[in-house]
Amino acid sequence: MGRTKKKQLISEDAENLNDYSDDDDSNKIHDQLIENIKYFHGKPKISPATRYECAAEVSEFNFRSKKKTDYNTKLTFHEEELLRAIRKRQPKVAQKLQVVKNAKTLPKTLESVYERKIQRKIGYRNIKTDLKKWKNVIQTNRVADQITFPLKTNKIEIYNHVDNDLFSTFSNPTPLEKELAKVLNSSNVAKQDKKKKERNKFHYMLNEMIQKRQMLAKLKAQASYKIAKAHRQNKIKSKKYHRILRNEKTKQQIKDFEKLKETDPEAALKQLESLEKVRAQERATLRHRNTGKWARNQIIKAKYNKEVLNSTTYRIYNLNRIALSEQLSKNRELTQKLHIDEDSAAEESVDINVRIKTKSNENDLNNHWLDGNNEYAHFVTNYKKFWEEKREKECFSDISHKTVVNNKNEESPKSNLKDEVLPQDLLLLNQEKMVKSKKKSVINTAKKYEDDKIEKNNKNIKAADKKKKKKEKRKTINQSEILSEYLNTNDVDFAKPEKQKLINNLATELPDTVLADDNEAVDDDEYICPASVMNMVFTDDDMIEEFKKEKNEIVEHSKAQLVDKTLPGWGSWTGASIQKNNNSEKPKRSKINKRLLYKIPKVPPRKDSNKGHVIINEDKNNKFKEHLVNDVPFPFSQVKDYEASIRAPVGRTWLPEIVHQQFIVSPVVTKLGTVIEPIENGELLKRNEN
């Protein structure tokens, strides 16, 4: 069907062609022909809409497709021609046209979904950065001790002059007022005022500058005074002056320490320890070989003793000299490493003794805590004594008593010498306090001892020699064993075991300097290492007995007691202060008493009854427990801190009013009936100003 139709059409066209051969019509016919030809290739596509009038709506459907039509090719042809013409005649325009032609088309826009996504991302990022400005303000407000609402912000308000109530109250000046103002302003007084104001402006600045300069100059001068003073003081050579200065300093420090002791005893003890550590370190440097007080004393003593040559003093002089030389040689040795041989052990033991002795005797001039300052040393030792005493009082006191008794019993038949020496050794058991208190007697005994030794050259001499050796080596020997040895001094020869002990101890021994700062210990040999004291305490068997005794006491105490419920009868007085008279009518009463005695029912056996080494406290009061805090609450990390915070009172019973007020400030303060507005931007500004 279609084909036949087409054929018909063509034939018709051909007829038409023949019919109208005019020029005007030929075009029409031509177009029609072309259109008809198009039908050979199927239906023609929708022709692009041609616009005749301008429309408000621009629809996407109205745009042309980009396909080149014949019409377009024609047009481009024309365009080319036109361009060529233009290039020749108008080169500038041609250039511009070229630019347009070269311009690339923009890339396709993103799909709206992705576009919005990007927008959101950017928007969020911007807001995040914008809000950062609040961070500091918010943080400070959060941690503020006290914050008052409503916040006092610097509100920025821009007043509009036109419609502002503030200025509405002012009326325009009347002509008379204007006139008056003119006259007044032109007066001399007014002019002068103006000038003054201007001048004052600068004057104020000048004043300020001058003040500032003066301040600076003053500060500088003060600084220079201080420097000069220090310089002067340093240059003073007078020893007395420096001594006084030093004494003042130490006194001040002691005062401070006393204060600290009252306020915070633990800290005080710590400070004490640190001081000792410093001193020990200083000692360990071995800088002061023969400059110490002891060394100088030795030299002096040796000198005087040389002049008066007695049998006894000569010996002392020799002793002095030997001691000093030994010390010096020891210094050299001590700077090298120790090599311990069994053969040389005995000699070394002597050396080390000397060393320790010298250390305890030396006085350090450079250490202002120690140099010749007996007052301070006293204080330090006393304080330390106090603390250690407190700690170990219970376990020590009984032991020492017992040993004293034992010793006395055993050694009663012995010589005077023994009796005199005895207390020295007993001191080992006790605290330093005892050492101090008996120091003088110890010195005496030491002297006596020397004399006695010379006098008695027979049987006793041997024992005495041993005694002396032992004394010298005391520091290195385990004290508990000394005690046991001491108990059988007479018959046992302890030279050998001592040596062995020395060897053992030398390897581990360190020069102990804890006690070395007491100057009284210069002459005597008493030197006790606290570590060894502790050793001795825990090796002692008496501790166990002591414990048993304590436990027995507790058990006895906890046993149910009989309760006497007798009431005063006829003819007997009663009242608060009247005691029961049991003496009279004793046999009579006893019968009645038995009946009236309240017997407490049997209680289950104590929890620690079958545990020999434990005391379990059964009458612990559990009522306290429910009031006690279990853990350290959050802001605190240590129990100590939390306890301190609880211990510190806040009430006005204990604190002055102002302090009390400061302690009880409420974190949030609001004003009654006032609206609290949200935070303003002004808050940010305020911070910036500050």
Add this chain to the structure above:
Amino acid sequence: MKVKVLSRNPDTYLRETKKDIHKIPRNYDPNLHPFEAPREYVRALNSIKLERVFAKPFIGNLDGHQDGISCLAKQPHALSNIASGDYSGEIRVWDLPLRKCKWRIQAHNGFVRGLSFCSDNSRFISVGQDKTIKIWSADDYYFKAPDEPLSVFLSKTLINGISHHRKETKFATCGDACQLWEESRTEPLKIMEWGVDSLQHVAFNPVETYLLVCCASDRSIILYDTREVGPIRKIINKMRTNQISWNPMEAYIFSGANEDYNAYSYDIRNLKMPVNIHMDHVSAVTSIDYAPTGREFVTGSYDKTIRIFESSKGHSREIYHTKRMQHVTNVCWSLDNKYIISTSDEMNIRLWKARASEKLGVLRPREKAAFEYANSLKEKFAHHPQIKRIARHRQIPRHIYHHKQQIRASKQKISRKEANKRKHSKPGSVPFVPERKKVVIKEDV
């Protein structure tokens, strides 16, 4: 004869003027005042007991609504008035000092969805089920007789909530989309959409006033920038957020009342997880409002209780309930930081004290000092078990008590199961995920 007389210098004990401070000779020697800590502990114990004795938070009840109350609005710059709307479409304005209804009107057909006062207190806007937005005057003389609204806008879609800009005459509504309106124009200035069909609640940021937050029925919270961009971020939670309140003192913090019994505080700079989880309610949290100090907020819940949370803490410091109060629909914290107002399903508005044992009214200086001292003592000994116990002790309704136990049991069960799983699998394969990280499922860009 010589007579000895005690003589003192009057300067030491007499005041110069009548208004001078009394001179009180004191001896602060600590030996004279022993047992500081134990004595203060006893004082703290007494004061905490007294606090519980005087804890009577309920002030009064405003009744008059004929139906459950759906919305509540407070004035942004004044204390005395509040407005409430109910399920029957009636709006009432209340005078709080007198505890009386000032004005009432049948405003909408269907229930009143939202109410919001304008920035200058002079008007308030209501939105209703009937898709209308009505602007009403809030002047006192206007209240004398019921009248027509100042203007009425018709919306194309249903509106669920409204929030007024704090400074300008703009307001935002939420419904099918978040719309930004100007009071003088009948068409929205801007429609901000982000693929959700229904938004429940909208809230303008009171500090950075261009920020807006909406919560939607698809469990999401959407953040908007009203200036140019529109929606900027969306987070999807495990469950739906019912209401949102901005912290008025911290520009980037807001808290949401969630359907999963918790309230969550978010920092908009980091929305991946909430800053804090506030738990304690035993049913869906329906409403939330910040205290003007930003330190605390109040939540109302479907479990018929109101709870007060400190914004930095996970558990509530206070619970309010009465026998007759039903599901709480709205809560609001008065702007003087003193009172809490709650509305509930059973047609009543209740007034509460924000601090249960606080003495109302003007305090004399000595009274004030005594309270301050008591407070500081309570704080000092707060960790002592007895004090903690007394401070925490509350009488709560039985159903809440039981619910709480149930919730605890179920939580324990979950954690136990997880622990078992962890125990019996390869180390590291079942990681420990903190509770906060479980809340936000997705953060949409």
